[in-house]
Amino acid sequence: MIVGPQLSAGSVRQEADRDSWGMVVIADLPFGLFEDVPCGDADRDGRNEFYAGIFNGAGYIGYSLEHMGNNAFVATALDWNSPHFECLADPDCDGLCDLIFRNHWNTLCVYESPDSFSVPRDSVWSFTTVRGSSFLSIVTDLDLDSAREITARTSTSGKLIDVFECVGDNRYELATQPGIDGSGEPGCIRQTLDLDRNGLPELAVGTWPDGWVDLYEAIGDDTLALRGSVRLLLTSDGWIQDLTALPDLDQDGKTELLACCFQSRTLQFVVAVVEATSPDSFQVVWADTTGGRGWNRSLACGDIDGDSAIEFMAADGDSVGLYRCTGDDMYECFWARRVLDGRATLYDINSDGRAELLYAIPDTDRTIIREWLPVGVEERAAEALHRVVVQPSLVQRGEVICVIGLPQSAGVEVVDASGRVISSLFTGNWPTGNSPPGAYFIHIRLGNQTAVRKLLVVE
Numbered sequence: 001m002i003v004g005p006q007l008s009a010g011s012v013r014q015e016a017d018r019d020s021w022g023m024v025v026i027a028d029l030p031f032g033l034f035e036d037v038p039c040g041d042a043d044r045d046g047r048n049e050f051y052a053g054i055f056n057g058a059g060y061i062g063y064s065l066e067h068m069g070n071n072a073f074v075a076t077a078l079d080w081n082s083p084h085f086e087c088l089a090d091p092d093c094d095g096l097c098d099l100i101f102r103n104h105w106n107t108l109c110v111y112e113s114p115d116s117f118s119v120p121r122d123s124v125w126s127f128t129t130v131r132g133s134s135f136l137s138i139v140t141d142l143d144l145d146s147a148r149e150i151t152a153r154t155s156t157s158g159k160l161i162d163v164f165e166c167v168g169d170n171r172y173e174l175a176t177q178p179g180i181d182g183s184g185e186p187g188c189i190r191q192t193l194d195l196d197r198n199g200l201p202e203l204a205v206g207t208w209p210d211g212w213v214d215l216y217e218a219i220g221d222d223t224l225a226l227r228g229s230v231r232l233l234l235t236s237d238g239w240i241q242d243l244t245a246l247p248d249l250d251q252d253g254k255t256e257l258l259a260c261c262f263q264s265r266t267l268q269f270v271v272a273v274v275e276a277t278s279p280d281s282f283q284v285v286w287a288d289t290t291g292g293r294g295w296n297r298s299l300a301c302g303d304i305d306g307d308s309a310i311e312f313m314a315a316d317g318d319s320v321g322l323y324r325c326t327g328d329d330m331y332e333c334f335w336a337r338r339v340l341d342g343r344a345t346l347y348d349i350n351s352d353g354r355a356e357l358l359y360a361i362p363d364t365d366r367t368i369i370r371e372w373l374p375v376g377v378e379e380r381a382a383e384a385l386h387r388v389v390v391q392p393s394l395v396q397r398g399e400v401i402c403v404i405g406l407p408q409s410a411g412v413e414v415v416d417a418s419g420r421v422i423s424s425l426f427t428g429n430w431p432t433g434n435s436p437p438g439a440y441f442i443h444i445r446l447g448n449q450t451a452v453r454k455l456l457v458v459e
Contacts, residue, residue: 412445
């Protein structure tokens with residue numbers, strides 16, 4: 001089918017829709033996103049896919065949507081019982097990409113295919129006691145023993161989190177002593193990029209209902225220990241909803257951990273950046289409260305505009321926003337779209353060197369894909385002129401006309417109905433006292449772009 005510290009109120013995210021400055025819709029697909037959106041070239045054919053679904057009345061049918069060029073996608077049905085895709089990775093290091101998901105019966109499954117996922121097939125490995133609200137991640141060898149692990153919320157060992165280590169091609173075993181209790185019920189699990197720069201990646205575990213992020217490191221083969229914690233909420237009435245590892249966005253020599261949490265008492269959605277202050281010591285260095293609802297949250301990062309600087313995305317149950325770094329531990333939301341859903345991600349799905357924004361439309365099986373496109377000088381000039389306002393447009397003779405929003409380098413002339421230039425404006429104001437009643441036109445020029453505003457002068 002083709003188709004922590006005291007958190008300030010921050011800057012409440014508004015809908016700063018700047019599509020005319022670059023964020024363009026390149027695809028509108030009739031498929032719904034899940035909470036996690038795996039993306040990548042799973043079948044190694046040079047074309048990226050992402051995974052979504054269609055609700056058929058009884059459950060979701062999983063689909064692979066592969067980019068075929070010119071922003072067209074081919075959808076292929078995968079499995080009738082795959083309601084929650086988790087990620088794409090190669091945990092057994094055999095050169096084949098594995099699709100990892102939790103099915104309708106809360107079974108953790110691994111699909112592997114030498115060619116594609118176009119034909120539904122049995123999983124090559126499964127684990128049947130995964131907890132119902134599993135948040136799963138592939139961890140790149142936490143204990144540095146050259147064996148990758150799958151980390152998931154389970155209850156097999158009596159712990160809250162278990163680690164399954166690869167012991168051969170498509171074979172995984174429960175590691176001996178990796179179970180984690182944590183300071184609260186775990187809500188999400190992610191791997192960091194060595195926050196404290198001691199040579200070991202951390203396992204970040206977000207908890208609820210207390211709003212802490214616990215960070216674990218390996219202290220031996222298959223053995224993890226709690227190294228530090230940071231609190232994102234000041235009261236115990238919320239939960240950590242998503243975590244993602246960031247590169248050094250502000251170029252201060254430290255990698256960051258991006259976290260989002262929801263505080264039910266204040267109905268605030270908090271986005272926070274965590275850094276290490278010293279080995280095994282972590283703190284929140286920036287936070288923003290968006291005021292959105294906290295459901296269906298997601299975080300992701302990528303180079304949106306192709307300038308080699310990484311931006312990040314935060315989506316809550318109200319809107320999706322794009323953020324960029326503006327200085328050391330300083331970030332701003334530069335684009336937002338109100339979508340009333342939080343299922344979204346960033347990924348270069350069409351392999352053009354710029355990450356696209358994929359987000360779900362609520363209450364429908366629809367996915368919108370937006371891409372930043374370069375906007376030239378002329379387009380920016382036209383956009384600037386579009387915002388110029390002349391007030392009032394109907395005046396009595398003797399009143400002053402004001403040109404509001406005038407760019408500094410713009411040229412302005414007042415022309416009468418015969419086309420004769422009767423005044424050149426340098427301040428943006430035009431006194432009409434010496435002009436007879438009639439129709440006048442204000443010509444505003446910026447570069448090669450021109451805008452015209454009409455006004456009437458009456459006695």
